Amino acid sequence: MESPPEDPQYLKDYIKEHPTNKMAWYLLGRQYVAKGEIGKANYCFAQAGEVYRAFEDGTVFGGADEKELETTEEADASAGPKGKRKPATWKTAIIGLLLLLGSHIPFQPDRLESSATEASAAAASEEIAGAYGQQTVGVPGYSPGSIDVIYAVSGSSGANRTSQIGELLQRFQNKAANKADMLLLAEPKWIMERKWLLWPVPAKPIVTVEHSETVAGTRLTYYDAGTCRCEPANGAVSAAKYAEWQNDQLQQLIVRSSISSYEAVNGKRPDNIDQMVRNYPDNWMSGYTPSMKAYFERLAADRQGGSEAPGGLSPSAAAAGAEQAGGPSLLPGAEALQQPLRILVDKTTHTLALVSGNVLLRSYPVGLGGERTPEGEFSITEKVRNPNGRDNGTFGSRGMTLSDTLYAIHGTNQPSSIGKDKSLGCIRMLKPDVEELFDMVPKGTKVIIGQNLLIPAETYRSETPLRVPSTTDETNPNKTYKWLD
Incomplete structure (x- = not known):
């Protein structure tokens, strides 16, 4: 029979610094139970309050009684060293949990x-x-x-x-x-x-x-x-x-960002997702998946019930500062993507990053024009497929006009220019990169171009690029584009 585990000193030290943490009190109490020091355990359980009641009343581990525990232990003992282990009761499970959290005994309940x-x-x-x-x-x-x-x-x-x-x-x-x-x-x-x-x-x-x-x-x-x-x-x-x-969260972010951009221009939210997925020039989104449509409908239902923030997006203090010293120790992953999609273009490193708050979603290498590439804040005012009438023209297969100017983010038929200052001012991208970016960012997305923007110079692509099915015509054959390539 193994000797009972010693209570980890760090739990005591932690409680000294966080005397109101009821979970820590509860865990320390269970350690005293394992050592047979019931008086100390009861004191800890009293400090744990509702955490103790939640775990001990069976809402976490269920309700096996003492007799069941004894029967299981006897059966385990009679089975011998090579006998089959019995399913853990609530007490053995909770002891196992405590050992995992605080002791040095290598025990893993799920290894049963x-x-x-x-x-x-x-x-x-x-x-x-x-x-x-x-x-x-x-x-x-x-x-x-x-x-x-x-x-x-x-x-x-x-x-x-x-x-x-x-x-x-x-x-x-x-x-x-x-x-x-x-x-x-x-x-x-x-x-x-x-x-x-x-x-x-x-x-x-x-x-x-x-x-x-x-x-x-x-x-x-x-x-x-x-x-x-x-x-x-x-x-x-x-x-x-x-x-x-991650795939689901990114799709939801695209929907929320599209709603926010649509509302900023039109003064109202779309009644349905198809209002944002129309032929050029009303192609706010390039398409949507069934899950994106279902999410839009959930947002609409929540808004009618008064439980959704306007536009479906709100700056998250947790997402913006969780990584800073003194911030919360846990961050719900969904809260990390609560700010609209933005594009950052760093002229110093020839990098384009797609971000939401302080989350870097993608990072691509780009070709620029040195001083000919303007700096400042812009927005995507036009999205067009095959701007030259084909996917291998001067502007590649996708183009996004910046603030109704002659500058754009687009593809290129000169891939060797990526990473260099060869353009007349536009932002050139490789074909797979610009096509993924085109699918992800809605019309109206903010674009910031500058130097030393403190984004990674490294490329961060997804192993499974996100693409959405397109059911509309996003071409514009009636216009000859004269972007400053």
């Missing part, structure tokens, strides 16, 4: 499942990932809301990670805050002293929490060995689900 089940899950994740790579929108087997992502935006020390997982569990319990069947705690990739969250770089999965039928109530799965001090689970499934969630 058979290797056959893991192999099946890995095969399923490969199938999903394969489908996602072939179809950039509408992943089979994925329904919006089935997973939500919470970003860990501060350090990963033992005490801090314990607090983050505690907050994750509380959010999972809170029906008003959580609509998803699974929550994923992940660490995103930041760059330039945490100025930009890099959306195209996969976030590091830490732990998922979800409802479970085998571990009565809630199941935690760990993907980071440093967090659980154990053999972590295979992260293929969580990575595929994260990619699906």
Whole structure:
């Protein structure tokens, strides 16, 4: 029989600094229970209050009684060293959780499942990932809301990670805050002293929490060995689900940005999504997917119910400052994309970045014209396909006019000019890059051109470029474009 785990000192230290954190009090209490120090445990549970009641009353782990626990333990003992392990009851599950959060015993509750089940899950994740790579929108087997992502935006020390997982569990319990069947705690990739969250770089999965039928109530799965001090689970499934969630979030952002741009010009919101997807020159959006249409309809319903902000977008204080010192330790992933799409063009590094707040969604190399490329703030006032009447003309297959001037963001039939100052002032892009950007940004998108804009010089594309199906005519054969190529 293993000796009971010692309570981690960092929990005590953490409580000294955060005496009102009820989850920390609860976790420390369970450590005292494991050591048999019931008096100290009861004091901690009293400080934990409703957190203690939520976990102990069965709302998290279900309601097995003492007799059931004893029966399971006896059966495990009689099975011998090679006997099959029994399903964990609520008490063994909660002890396991505490060991994962705070002790040095390498125990992983989800490892109770058979290797056959893991192999099946890995095969399923490969199938999903394969489908996602072939179809950039509408992943089979994925329904919006089935997973939500919470970003860990501060350090990963033992005490801090314990607090983050505690907050994750509380959010999972809170029906008003959580609509998803699974929550994923992940660490995103930041760059330039945490100025930009890099959306195209996969976030590091830490732990998922979800409802479970085998571990009565809630199941935690760990993907980071440093967090659980154990053999972590295979992260293929969580990575595929994260990619699906990202795809859905980006599509929703495109819809919200399009609504905001449409309303700014027309003084009212569109009654339906088709009002934004029309033939040139009324092509605010280049197209939409079924999920984008469904999301627009949900926004419209929420607005009628008075629960949506005007335009569907609002600056998020959390998204704007979560990475700063002293900010919150967790950031709901959906809140990171609450600001409209913007384009930044850095003349110093010949880079074009598509951003939302402090999230960098894409970064492409571009060709410029040196001093001939103007600086300042513009907006996309026109979107046109095949501006030369074909997709391999001087302006390539896509063009976006800037503020009704002779300057534009467009493709080129001189790909060797990318990264150089060869144009007469326009912004040149490679064919796949300008076509993806054209599909993502609505007419009315703000464009800022300048020097030393503090965006990464590196290229950050998605492995699965987002493309939307077009059902309208976005060409303009009646005009000969004279952009300053």
